[in-house]
Amino acid sequence: MQPTKSTESTKLALSPLTPAYDSILELTPYQTGKPVEELSREYGVFDVVKLASNENPIGCSPQVTLAITEQLGRLARYPDGNGHYLKQALSDFTDINIECITLGNGSNDLLDILARAFVSADDVVVYSQYCFIVYPMVTRMQGATGVEVPAHRFGHNLDAMRQAVDDNPNTKMVFIANPNNPTGTQLQHKELHKFVASIPSSVLVVLDEAYIEYSPESNNRALLDEFNNVVIVRTFSKAYGLAGLRIGYALSSTAVAELLNRIRQPFNVSRVGLAGAVAALGDQDFIEKTRNTNQEQMHWLEKQFDALGLAFIKSHANFIIVEIQVEMEDITAISIYQALLEQGVIVRPLVGYGLPNWLRITVGIAEDNLRLIDTLRSILTND
Structure with missing residues (x-):
């Protein structure tokens, strides 16, 4: 049985091998966006769309x-x-x-x-x-x-x-x-x-x-x-x-x-x-193509979020954060995140950033964004 994080921290605090600063004990490992391979292992989903880590969806030059x-x-x-x-x-x-x-x-x-x-x-x-x-x-x-x-x-x-x-x-x-x-x-x-x-x-x-x-x-x-x-x-x-x-x-x-x-x-x-x-x-032609694709798809996503009644913050990057405020007790940002995961769509919850009601979504290519919106709509409407 593997020790839990709290157990490991307690053991470290009691050990003669103490960290240089007590503040290190307050740290938790950096949580990356869930890898595609990990989602496939956990849920048996292999047609995965990853919109969690702000990677370039069209790859590299x-x-x-x-x-x-x-x-x-x-x-x-x-x-x-x-x-x-x-x-x-x-x-x-x-x-x-x-x-x-x-x-x-x-x-x-x-x-x-x-x-x-x-x-x-x-x-x-x-x-x-x-x-x-x-x-x-x-x-x-x-x-x-x-x-x-x-x-x-x-x-x-x-x-x-x-x-x-x-x-x-x-x-x-x-x-x-x-x-x-x-x-x-x-x-x-x-x-x-x-x-x-x-x-x-x-x-x-x-x-x-x-x-x-x-x-x-x-x-x-x-x-x-x-x-x-x-x-x-x-x-x-x-x-x-x-x-x-x-x-x-x-x-x-x-x-x-x-x-x-x-x-x-x-x-x-x-x-x-x-x-x-x-x-x-x-x-730099590739960068211009990347930027144009991002702007086009960002505008499309904004329209979709408006149609779904979801608030968002105007973004100047390749991601957008969306607020999950639904008048249903069992619908939260984390529950939406989990439901998306189970259907093969990875986004990023923002609890660790002090934004528990928000999800950060990377702007993908057209087919990935369509998959996201269709899945999100079905979750919100219980279809």
């Missing part, structure tokens, strides 16, 4: 497949630990010096590296209510104090976040996702510029732009030309369709990048990942 294939005969060799060719491609693409780029095993790796580089147990980290769950996670991993600022209309309240920084002189870092995950809200250039300009230069502002390709107008690359305490983190996991390769990058001042590269693990990006990312970056 054909150029990526070719680039990966060319690396298969070289897998016995370590990758370029410095990632020179990808950094050069990113430098050209973002118009930033190559020394200002840090590569990571996905953007989550970079968020962890940032926390380890700059945050200690005596520090405060500020983030918003309904933020990406990794922000409080890396904060607790460092034994630091997290300050969650109440959201405004499901998005960042920058005035309140600025006040939180003022109220906590030992603030070391602020996390902002734009567009925000899981709510899909977006901040404007002017308000972000005003916020960063008002923050002490000793506080690092981390802008998480994981969904920037779906909302090019929220690109805040220009802030790096003016402020040395800004870091922009991006990923190839979403619009580029490389979630399985785990590769992301950070743009910052050279001083920040130099520190991050001291902490970054050697060879933290694979040979296949480096080659795939270079190829993906070079095919």
Whole structure:
């Protein structure tokens, strides 16, 4: 019999092998979207639609497949630990010096590296209510104090976040996702510029732009030309369709990048990942196709949710959150999630994000979205 999480935590707390910080005991493992294979094992469903992890439903560029294939005969060799060719491609693409780029095993790796580089147990980290769950996670991993600022209309309240920084002189870092995950809200250039300009230069502002390709107008690359305490983190996991390769990058001042590269693990990006990312970056026609498909299908889904009487938050990413408020005691977000699972449709419940009445749904291709809506309608109407 396997011990439960609580049993394991209790044993760890009583063991002489205690964690570095008590806050680590408060952590629970990150809950990913349910894998297709796991759903098939549990329910015997093999025709599965996964709309839970904000992956690109049309896959990746054909150029990526070719680039990966060319690396298969070289897998016995370590990758370029410095990632020179990808950094050069990113430098050209973002118009930033190559020394200002840090590569990571996905953007989550970079968020962890940032926390380890700059945050200690005596520090405060500020983030918003309904933020990406990794922000409080890396904060607790460092034994630091997290300050969650109440959201405004499901998005960042920058005035309140600025006040939180003022109220906590030992603030070391602020996390902002734009567009925000899981709510899909977006901040404007002017308000972000005003916020960063008002923050002490000793506080690092981390802008998480994981969904920037779906909302090019929220690109805040220009802030790096003016402020040395800004870091922009991006990923190839979403619009580029490389979630399985785990590769992301950070743009910052050279001083920040130099520190991050001291902490970054050697060879933290694979040979296949480096080659795939270079190829993906070079095919911007694929990104335009991805963006257009997403916008078209997002509009269709919004109409369907309106027809079903379900409230949703306008999203600037490749997902949308939907409120489950039905006047039936046995209908809840979790029960809808479970019912969808049993019929082979995977979405994401948001209980862990403090949104128990909401589901996050990735925008899929037309046939996947039709399957979702037909299944959801049948559940809500008991057909």
